[in-house]
Amino acid sequence: MKPTDIxxxxxxxxxxxxxxxxxxxxxxxEYIRQIAAGDFSTAYMINWNSNVFPGILGRVCDRPCEPxxxxxxxxxxxxxxxxxxxxxxxxxxxxxxxxxxxxEKKNGKRIACIGGGPASLTVARDxxxxxxxxxxxxxxxxxxxxxRSQIPKFRLPDxxxxxxxxxxxxxxxxxxxxxxxxxxxxxxxxxWDAVFVGTGAPRGRDADLPGRxxxxxxxxxxxxxxANVAFGHVTAIGKRVIVLGGGNTAMDCCRSARRLGGExxxxxxxxxxxxxxxxxxxxxDALHEGIPIHNFLVQKAFTHDHGRLTGVLFEKVRAEYDDxxxxxxxxxxxxxxxxxxxxxxxxxxQENAFPWIExxxxxxxxxxxxxxxxxxxxQSTLPRVFFGGDAALGPKNIITAVAQGHEAAISIDLFCRGxxxxxxxxxxxNLVSQKMGIHEWSYDNQVSEEARRKVxxxxxxxxxxxxxxxxxxxxxxxxxxxxxxxxxxxDVATVFxxxxxxxCDACVDICPTECITFxxxxxxxxxRGRLKAPSHNTExxxxxxxxxxxxxxxxxxxxxxxxxxxxxxxxxxxxxxMQKFQVNIAQAGAEA
Amino acid sequence: xxxxxxxxxxxxxxxxxxLGYTRRDYEGAISTLCAGCGHDSIxxxxxxxxxxxxxEPHKVAKLSGIGxxxxxxxxxxxxxxxxxxxxxxxxxxxxxxxxxxxxxxxLGVSGDGxxxxxGIGQFAHAMRRGVNMTYIVxxxxxxxxxxxxxxxxxxxxxxxxxxxxNSDSPIDLASLALQLGAxxxxxxxxxxxxxxxxxxxxxxxxxxxxxxxxxxxxxTFNNHNGSTKSYDYVREHNAAVNRxxxxxxxxxxxxxxxxxxxxxxxQHDGSILHLRKVGVDYDPSDRIGAMNHLQERQALGExxxxxxxxxxxxxxMHTHLNTVEKPLNQLGDAYLCPGSxxxxxxxxxxx
Numbered sequence: 001m002k003p004t005d006i007x008x009x010x011x012x013x014x015x016x017x018x019x020x021x022x023x024x025x026x027x028x029x030e031y032i033r034q035i036a037a038g039d040f041s042t043a044y045m046i047n048w049n050s051n052v053f054p055g056i057l058g059r060v061c062d063r064p065c066e067p068x069x070x071x072x073x074x075x076x077x078x079x080x081x082x083x084x085x086x087x088x089x090x091x092x093x094x095x096x097x098x099x100x101x102x103x104e105k106k107n108g109k110r111i112a113c114i115g116g117g118p119a120s121l122t123v124a125r126d127x128x129x130x131x132x133x134x135x136x137x138x139x140x141x142x143x144x145x146x147x148r149s150q151i152p153k154f155r156l157p158d159x160x161x162x163x164x165x166x167x168x169x170x171x172x173x174x175x176x177x178x179x180x181x182x183x184x185x186x187x188x189x190x191x192w193d194a195v196f197v198g199t200g201a202p203r204g205r206d207a208d209l210p211g212r213x214x215x216x217x218x219x220x221x222x223x224x225x226x227a228n229v230a231f232g233h234v235t236a237i238g239k240r241v242i243v244l245g246g247g248n249t250a251m252d253c254c255r256s257a258r259r260l261g262g263e264x265x266x267x268x269x270x271x272x273x274x275x276x277x278x279x280x281x282x283x284x285d286a287l288h289e290g291i292p293i294h295n296f297l298v299q300k301a302f303t304h305d306h307g308r309l310t311g312v313l314f315e316k317v318r319a320e321y322d323d324x325x326x327x328x329x330x331x332x333x334x335x336x337x338x339x340x341x342x343x344x345x346x347x348x349x350q351e352n353a354f355p356w357i358e359x360x361x362x363x364x365x366x367x368x369x370x371x372x373x374x375x376x377x378x379q380s381t382l383p384r385v386f387f388g389g390d391a392a393l394g395p396k397n398i399i400t401a402v403a404q405g406h407e408a409a410i411s412i413d414l415f416c417r418g419x420x421x422x423x424x425x426x427x428x429x430n431l432v433s434q435k436m437g438i439h440e441w442s443y444d445n446q447v448s449e450e451a452r453r454k455v456x457x458x459x460x461x462x463x464x465x466x467x468x469x470x471x472x473x474x475x476x477x478x479x480x481x482x483x484x485x486x487x488x489x490x491d492v493a494t495v496f497x498x499x500x501x502x503x504c505d506a507c508v509d510i511c512p513t514e515c516i517t518f519x520x521x522x523x524x525x526x527x528r529g530r531l532k533a534p535s536h537n538t539e540x541x542x543x544x545x546x547x548x549x550x551x552x553x554x555x556x557x558x559x560x561x562x563x564x565x566x567x568x569x570x571x572x573x574x575x576x577x578m579q580k581f582q583v584n585i586a587q588a589g590a591e592a
Numbered sequence: 593x594x595x596x597x598x599x600x601x602x603x604x605x606x607x608x609x610x611l612g613y614t615r616r617d618y619e620g621a622i623s624t625l626c627a628g629c630g631h632d633s634i635x636x637x638x639x640x641x642x643x644x645x646x647x648e649p650h651k652v653a654k655l656s657g658i659g660x661x662x663x664x665x666x667x668x669x670x671x672x673x674x675x676x677x678x679x680x681x682x683x684x685x686x687x688x689x690x691x692x693x694x695x696x697x698x699l700g701v702s703g704d705g706x707x708x709x710x711g712i713g714q715f716a717h718a719m720r721r722g723v724n725m726t727y728i729v730x731x732x733x734x735x736x737x738x739x740x741x742x743x744x745x746x747x748x749x750x751x752x753x754x755x756x757x758n759s760d761s762p763i764d765l766a767s768l769a770l771q772l773g774a775x776x777x778x779x780x781x782x783x784x785x786x787x788x789x790x791x792x793x794x795x796x797x798x799x800x801x802x803x804x805x806x807x808x809x810x811x812t813f814n815n816h817n818g819s820t821k822s823y824d825y826v827r828e829h830n831a832a833v834n835r836x837x838x839x840x841x842x843x844x845x846x847x848x849x850x851x852x853x854x855x856x857x858x859q860h861d862g863s864i865l866h867l868r869k870v871g872v873d874y875d876p877s878d879r880i881g882a883m884n885h886l887q888e889r890q891a892l893g894e895x896x897x898x899x900x901x902x903x904x905x906x907x908x909m910h911t912h913l914n915t916v917e918k919p920l921n922q923l924g925d926a927y928l929c930p931g932s933x934x935x936x937x938x939x940x941x942x943x
Contacts, residue, residue, distance in 0.1 A: 439595055449601060503827075504811065
């Protein structure tokens with residue numbers, strides 16, 4: 001294998017699994033250390049810089065970081081990264097004086113953002129601090145987009161949305177609420193330097209089945225119903241409710257229904273329990289509230305008595321997999337199942353819809369109705385129109401919308417400066433030794449062996465009483481501190497200098513997970529077979545260094561390194577050092 | 593050294609041996625030796641050997657004397673029996689323990705000061721009595737605990753860290769062991785686990801007095817230019833006579849060797865030693881030849897390593913003394929005090 005080049009920012013960035021997995025590349029270990037140090041405001045600002053909505057994401061993020069967390073590979077559960085983010089937001093001081101100040105003198109460029117959700121607001125924030133004049137058009141009465149309309153208040157209170165959208169407004173972004181854009185042609189006719197479209201995926205998929213039209217009064221499309229609940233238009237539901245679908249919207253629907261008078265609320269899903277799209281913790285929360293989940297049932301018809309909904313008829317299926325592992329749901333042949341109910345909520349998917357974009361203005365759509373975009377620059381076929389969030393590449397999640405907002409902002413900035421969009425500013429990195437004394441490091445290298453802390457919640461009785469009362473209480477300071485200790489500090493990298501090494505094997509002997517081997521070089525597959533500990537996880541890199549006196553190579557399997565620094569403590573010559581890796585992901589305005 | 597205990601976290605696919613133990617289960621407390629000490633590598637090699645041999649930790653007794661080396665039994669086999677004895681007296685304490693209970697595996701760990709200076713008499717007699725043990729000397733050529741004076745194994749002409757040249761002749765413990773009747777004699781280097789681990793495994797399965805002299809650099813006081821026991825010097829002057837593979841009786845033999853390159857030795861317990869030839873034609877069953885080879889090469893400034901001598905037909909102390917097989921603490925009162933008639937019968941034979 002070729003020796004590893006750790007000066008390439010991507011190499012050590014990948015070692016920080018959580019940060020690499022985060023679409024917005026939030027420096028997770030760094031903010032967790034700040035929380036441990038009691039500096040919640042700094043922790044919050046580290047988050048805010050990367051993901052714009054720490055308080056919101058600390059409650060409702062899809063948390064791709066947690067399945068990626070290194071601790072998950074050596075312990076039962078990953079660090080509760082998401083809930084620690086909430087801790088930073090909950091306990092911070094007033095951070096308004098820490099927000100960047102947009103330049104007094106604007107650069108004269110005017111940007112329109114259509115839609116007031118996370119993608120648009122991210123674009124607005126990134127550009128406002130660079131001196132752009134940004135106007136956000138949103139049809140709602142307050143900003144936030146789907147974060148406000150579709151996420152139930154018991155998961156995400158309005159106050160948090162108000163606060164964090166307010167920080168964006170604070171930067172001089174003009175928010176035009178209750179402003180419905182009916183025509184992109186008209187928008188383009190005004191002299192905006194660039195237009196960003198972040199209108200989400202606003203249409204809920206319907207179930208076109210027998211009885212749908214007849215019994216329509218008690219059959220609701222999930223996301224529309226959730227929006228009506230959010231804005232107080234709907235305050236009650238029948239006692240018996242069936243929720244169709246297995247995603248996070250279905251979980252929000254069933255839990256909302258429980259709070260609006262639903263007593264027998266059940267979720268019915270085509271797939272098996274494990275394959276459901278909902279995040280495991282959201283399924284857990286639904287089960288916790290006494291909502292059963294029925295699997296392998298496909299809706300066939302809505303039954304009704306002269307237009308009054310009586311229930312749903314389901315066909316029983318089982319999963320079969322072909323040679324390539326593709327799943328198909330095959331009827332079992334057993335009798336159909338009929339479930340009685342008073343209301344049905346359909347949460348079987350979301351679709352994009354752009355009725356307000358004329359099809360003859362040069363903006364191309366693909367056959368799925370999505371705009372044709374450059375995947376990296378998010379530029380459409382109309383050069384000054386950019387997309388981001390669910391509107392761009394289909395429904396994903398908030399953190400992806402934020403990440404795309406950052407990318408779109410970079411593109412818009414380059415576009416407005418007349419630079420090629422493909423010359424994107426690269427990330428920069430810094431490595432600083434953490435050594436303070438013979439066995440002292442400026443990070444806490446003692447590895448906690450304690451289990452993940454549970455987040456305190458309200459009692460079910462209390463939680464079900466009020467749909468606006470937040471269910472999770474969040475960690476208190478003590479729980480938060482204990483949880484921060486579980487972070488392995490993956491951004492404190494093991495850096496090896498072969499020239500100093502005397503090959504005494506001290507690091508090999510002390511490594512708790514046996515991830516260091518000195519051996520002759522070879523091809524990766526073969527080399528992995530010769531390492532001290534089994535090296536099966538090929539997604540994790542091998543750190544290879546050459547230049548040793550015996551002509552062997554040092555191979556470190558990054559997979560289960562605990563970043564405990566014992567190799568560096570045991571090294572008699574300082575060939576190993578623990579160095580804090582900081583990667584600065586470029587945002588709009590950075591020089592390429 | 594490190595202050596923190598090693599975290600217990602490890603990946604789910606950490607290798608396990610036939611007993612279901614991981615390597616970590618054979619470790620002891622965290623080492624307090626200097627960072628980079630060769631002794632820690634020897635401890636790790638012992639851990640590896642015991643793991644590979646599926647040894648039950650409670651069937652091992654580890655004994656040591658005084659010194660850096662003699663601290664190390666604390667750092668491996670945390671679930672085994674241990675006895676940290678008086679300076680240089682490990683061999684007698686171990687001999688006594690072995691007499692009392694022959695069912696344990698005896699591992700004596702000592703250093704060049706402990707075995708070649710204060711305890712040289714003890715060392716000599718344990719070897720000549722044929723105590724069934726694995727005797728490991730962690731040999732760094734200096735008194736590390738007292739700041740690096742030359743020990744009795746320091747080579748004549750080698751230089752101390754302060755620049756003093758050693759004028760005394762060295763004691764070669766491997767040559768002594770050969771002369772005194774050890775039936776398994778090896779030398780190795782702490783920086784070469786590929787060689788050391790199999791040698792320890794072969795010794796643990798030997799069934800007689802097995803001696804291993806392990807050159808183990810003292811990073812703090814004896815790893816400089818002019819030292820003959822530094823990492824660099826030993827690597828440059830290492831003249832291995834063979835490479836060993838230890839194959840357990842039940843294991844399938846998978847390795848294939850070119851003809852004429854392999855010597856096969858079957859030990860008492862059925863374990864097989866495969867000795868791969870390295871360079872010279874060397875006969876590890878020829879005791880006199882081994883002693884000559886050691887002397888010749890030593891005169892050339894080489895450090896001969898490998899399995900120097902093995903005699904699998906040798907007998908141990910228990911056979912010589914015709915001792916009882918059961919551990920003494922398991923013998924009943926009736927057996928230990930056979931009564932006045934038995935005493936009279938015994939006395940009668942002496943009249």
